[in-house]
C-alpha cells in the first residue's frame with residue numbers, strides 16, 4: 018500500500034542542519050494500525066507529514082500503490098491529500114467560525130461533492146464518532162474529546178484509505194484517550210492507520226504494529242512488512258474550491274469579528290466617500306459653470322465693430338501717462354500729443370473677404386454669428402394727426418456734443434435704437450433667449466419692433482420723447498399707451514431733397530412721405546425685459562428692431578441719390594463740411610451706402626471654443642499693417658482665465674485628496690488582510706491538509722477582501738449620498754444655488770466596483786503570501 022524508500026528530510030536553520038528523517042525505509046499494509054513511538058524531536062511528525070503529502074521529502078521515494086511520487090505535481094499532492102489521506106491532529110485544528118457540519122464537510126466541498134450528499138456523509142461520519150446529539154452545536158461549545166471526534170469525522174468524511182494521527186490523545190485525559198483510541202482502532206479495520214504517540218501503553222494496548230523512532234531513524238519495528246506489487250490502484254480526484262465556498266468561508270470568518278470588520282470597512286470607505294462627494298459636487302458645479310458660461314457668452318460675445326477702441330493702444334498710452342504723472346518734465350520742451358481716446362480709436366475695415374473669413378469659423382466653435390447692419394432710419398410718426406420726424410435715439414438730440422465721432426454722426430443721420438440679431442433658423446431665438454415679454458408679444462416679422470425696459474421696468478424717457486411721446490419723469494405708463502404705435506420708415510429718396518447748391522436737406526412734405534410706396538410701416542408689438550440677473554442685457558432701453566429691417570432699408574437706400582452723391586464727395590453732403598478720418602465711412606454707413614455689416618457678434622459655444630475663435634481671428638491680423646488690422650473686443654476674456662483656472666485647481670486638489678485616501682485605504686486593507694492571514698494560519702494548514710490548492714488559499718483571502726471592498730464601496734456610496742443632503746443645504750445658504758451636489762447612480766456603481774478592485778488588489782499580496790505558507794509549518798503554528 019505505502020512504502021518509504023530511503024527518505025531523507027533535513028532542516029537547515031542558520032548553520033545547524035537537523036536530520037529530521039535520515040534514510041528511512043519502511044512499508045505499510047493496506048489495513049493495519051501502526052503506532053510510532055519516539056522521543057520528542059525524533060522526526061515522527063515529519064514522517065507523518067511526508068506520508069500525508071503535507072511536506073516534501075528531500076530524497077528517496079514515497080511509493081503509493083506501487084507508484085512513485087517523484088514526479089508528483091502540486092495538484093497531485095493536493096488531490097492525494099484530499100482523496101486518500103485523512104489527518105487527525107493533537108490540537109484538533111477545528112475551524113471555530115464554521116459549524117461542526119461545515120468543518121466535517123470542508124474536504125468534500127473541495128472535491129466537489131454535491132451539497133445534499135455532503136450533508137448526508139458528514140452526518141454519517143458524525144454519527145460514527147458518536148456526536149449525533151451534538152451536530153447543531155458550535156465548535157466553541159464542545160469539549161476536547163468531542164472536538165477530536167469532530168476532527169476524526171472530518172478525516173473520515175472522504176472515506177480515505179490512509180488515516181494519519183499525530184498524537185491524537187496528547188491533550189486528552191486517560192478516560193477520553195481510551196475512547197478515542199478505541200474509535201481509531203475500529204476505523205483501522207477498514208484502512209491503514211498510522212498514529213504518532215508519546216504514550217507506549219496506549220500504543221501497546223491498541224495497535225497492531227509498533228515502530229520505534231529516534232534521531233530520524235527507525236530503531237525497531239515490531240511487525241515489518243515487505244511491500245509486494247500491489248493489486249489495488251487508486252484514482253486521484255482533483256480538488257478545487259469554488260469562489261462561493263471561499264466567500265462562505267470568509268464570510269463566516271468575518272462574522273466572528275463584526276466590530277473590527279465594520280471599522281475596517283468604515284475607514285476604507287473614506288476614500289470612496291471623498292471621491293463620491295467630489296464627483297457629486299463637480300457634477301453640479303459643472304452644470305452651474307456651463308450655465309454661467311452660456312449666459313456670460315450670450316451677453317459678451319466676441320464683437321467686431323466698425324469703430325472700436327484698440328485696447329492695447331489704450332493700455333500703452335495709459336501706462337505712459339501714469340509714468341509721466343510721477344514727475345514733471347525736467348526740461349521746458351513742448352510736444353504736441355494726440356488725445357488718448359482718439360489715438361486708440363480704430364476703424365475696422367470689414368470687407369467681403371473678412372466676412373468670408375469669419376464665416377469659416379467652425380460650427381462646433383460657434384453656433385451663432387450675428388451680423389449687425391447699421392444704417393440711418395428716416396422715421397416719421399403721426400402725433401395728434403400730424404406727421405412729424407421722430408427717431409429711435411436714446412439720448413436727447415440737443416446733447417450731441419458727445420466726443421465720440423460715431424454718436425455725432427449717427428444722431429445727425431437718424432441712427433439709433435438697438436439692433437438685435439436674427440438667426441438663420443429661428444427669427445426669435447436671440448430675443449427669446451435673452452428677453453421675456455412684459456406686455457404684448459415677441460415680434461413676428463421684420464416690421465414689428467419692441468420696446469426694451471431696464472431691469473426695474475423703466476422706459477428710457479429720451480427714447481420716448483424722440484418717438485414723439487410727451488411723458489414726464491416718473492410718470493406711470495400703461496402698455497396700451499405704447500403698444501400698436503405705428504412708425505414709418507421713409508426711403509432716402511423720399512426723405513431728402515437736393516438743394517441747388519448740391520447739398521441735401523430733409524424734405525418737409527411728410528404726408529407725401531407717409532403715403533409713398535417704398536415707405537415701411539413699423540409697429541411696436543411688445544415691451545420686453547432682460548432675463549439676465551447680472552445686467553440689463555445687450556440691448557439698451559428703447560426701441561429694438563431686427564437686423565433684417567436694417568438690411569431691407571440698406572437695400573432700398575444703397576442706390577439712393579444722397580448715398581451715391583456722398584460716395585463721390587469728400588464733404589458731408591448735408592452739412593457741407595469736409596470729412597475727416599473715419600467720418601467718411603461712418604456717413605456712408607448711416608446713409609445705407611455700404612452693404613458691409615457695422616458689427617459682427619460671434620457667440621462661442623463655450624469658453625474653450627472662445628479661445629479657438631480668438632486665435633483664429635488673431636491669425637487674420639498676422640503680417641497686416643496697423644490700419645488693415647481687424648480688432649475685436651472680447652469682454653468675456655477676463656472671466657475665462659479666472660473661472661477656468663480656479664475650477665481646474667479645485668478639481669486637482671480634490672482629486673489629489675481623494676486619491677490619497679484611496680491609497681491609504683488600500684494599504685490599510687493590505688495590513689488587515691495580512692493580519693487575517695496570520696490569524697488564520699491554522700485554518701490555512703487545515704485547508705491544505707484537506708487538499709486545498711495554493712490557489713484556493715489565495716481565493717479564500719481574495720474572497721475576504723472582496724467582501725470588505727464591496728462593503729466599503731456600498732458604505733462609502735451611502736455615506737457620500739447622505740452627505741450631499743447637508744452639503745446642498747450649506748451650499749444653498751452660501752450661494753443660493755440649489756441641488757448642486759448630486760451623486761450620479763452610474764458613478765455610485767463605478768465607485769463600488771473601483772473600491773472592490775482596489776481592495777482586492779491591496780489584499781492580494783498578503784493572500785499570495787498566505788498561499789505560499791508551508792502547510793506543515795502552518796499546522797505546527799500556535
Ligand code: ADP
Pocket residue numbers: 028029030035036037055056057058059060061062063064794
Ligand atoms: P517529533 O514530531 O518527533 O517531535 P518533528 O518531526 O516535529 O519531531 O521534528 C524533527 C526535527 O526536525 C526536530 O528537531 C525539529 O526541530 C526539526 N524541524 C521540524 N520542522 C522544522 C522546520 N520547519 N524547520 C526547522 N526544523 C524543523
Ligand code: MG
Pocket residue numbers: 061062063
Ligand atoms: Mg511531533
